[in-house]
Amino acid sequence: MYFNKENSFYHGIMFHHFHDEKIHSKSQGSISRDEFYKIIKHIGLENILNANEFYLRLKDNKLENKKVCITFDDCIKAQIDVALPVLEDLKIKAFFFVYTSLFDNEPDFLEIYRHFRSNYFNNIDDFYKEFFKLLDKDFKTFLKDNNKFIENKKSKFPFYSTNDINFRLIRDSLLSKEEYKKIMLIMFKEKKFEPKKYYSNLFFSEKDINQLNSLEHIVGLHSHSHHTMFENLSYEEQKNEYIKCMKKISEIISKPQSHIKVMSHPCGSYNHDTLKILKNLGIDLGFKASMHVEKDRGMKKINNSTLEIARKDHSEIIKMIK
Numbered sequence: 001m002y003f004n005k006e007n008s009f010y011h012g013i014m015f016h017h018f019h020d021e022k023i024h025s026k027s028q029g030s031i032s033r034d035e036f037y038k039i040i041k042h043i044g045l046e047n048i049l050n051a052n053e054f055y056l057r058l059k060d061n062k063l064e065n066k067k068v069c070i071t072f073d074d075c076i077k078a079q080i081d082v083a084l085p086v087l088e089d090l091k092i093k094a095f096f097f098v099y100t101s102l103f104d105n106e107p108d109f110l111e112i113y114r115h116f117r118s119n120y121f122n123n124i125d126d127f128y129k130e131f132f133k134l135l136d137k138d139f140k141t142f143l144k145d146n147n148k149f150i151e152n153k154k155s156k157f158p159f160y161s162t163n164d165i166n167f168r169l170i171r172d173s174l175l176s177k178e179e180y181k182k183i184m185l186i187m188f189k190e191k192k193f194e195p196k197k198y199y200s201n202l203f204f205s206e207k208d209i210n211q212l213n214s215l216e217h218i219v220g221l222h223s224h225s226h227h228t229m230f231e232n233l234s235y236e237e238q239k240n241e242y243i244k245c246m247k248k249i250s251e252i253i254s255k256p257q258s259h260i261k262v263m264s265h266p267c268g269s270y271n272h273d274t275l276k277i278l279k280n281l282g283i284d285l286g287f288k289a290s291m292h293v294e295k296d297r298g299m300k301k302i303n304n305s306t307l308e309i310a311r312k313d314h315s316e317i318i319k320m321i322k
């Protein structure tokens with residue numbers, strides 16, 4: 001029923017955050033074990049291919065339009081604790097895309113910020129209030145100047161509050177990454193929050209990767225340092241990102257680098273250079289983060305190349321069910 005309503009092309013379903021009653025608290029967009037079961041039921045087990053089967057059929061040009069696969073990005077520990085038992089129960093093998101700076105003890109701070117926002121404040125608006133207080137830039141004029149953009153976002157994403165939109169705009173456009181981090185570190189201090197204490201609750205360990213591999217899920221590349229604007233990096237920088245990632249994953253799973261054939265683009269960001277680099281590294285299958293034909297990337301059709309396979313975010317499927 002999921003497909004009769006709309007898509008007539010194969011693609012991935014993209015998952016990120018999960019919550020439970022124990023260590024993984026609810027956060028924006030996270031889903032529970034039961035919701036995960038519901039989503040899979042809605043898609044229909046008969047439409048979901050195991051990761052390896054999806055890969056092989058795509059390679060042999062035998063993938064049917066109705067087929068999908070399940071994918072996870074970003075090494076988020078709740079995927080192991082909440083989603084993996086469901087996958088094993090339903091005998092579904094999935095793709096897990098892994099960035100590797102994490103194993104140099106440099107995880108993506110976006111996850112840390114997210115954990116902090118959703119656990120150290122009564123509600124998200126309390127967080128925004130504190131955050132705006134610490135801004136030493138004239139953000140009110142900035143917001144006024146961007147009024148059109150904000151109104152447009154509101155109509156496109158009705159589930160975002162005005163504060164959600166203002167915060168994201170300030171974070172991504174008014175502040176540099178360093179300026180943003182500086183404010184966040186001040187807030188961490190005020191709340192006596194020590195990020196390192198939470199690494200093991202928030203992120204995969206090498207052991208988790210090994211477990212996924214031995215359970216026959218497929219571990220793929222997601223770059224080394226998970227840049228949010230990967231397409232802005234130079235050719236050499238991009239190449240290093242994927243070489244490092246490939247080397248580390250192959251070390252962890254004790255398989256030759258040529259064993260790794262799949263990837264997903266961090267934050268859906270890539271350009272012509274990226275595709276060339278991936279091809280040279282022997283990658284056959286790559287996923288992007290949206291279901292759109294992105295003309296500005298030179299895409300002419302959906303699933304433009306085998307390194308640009310579309311994915312639907314689970315949040316959109318949840319909306320169909322409710």
Ligand SMILES: [Zn+2]
Pocket residue numbers: 073074222226265266267
């Ligand atoms: Zn990612």
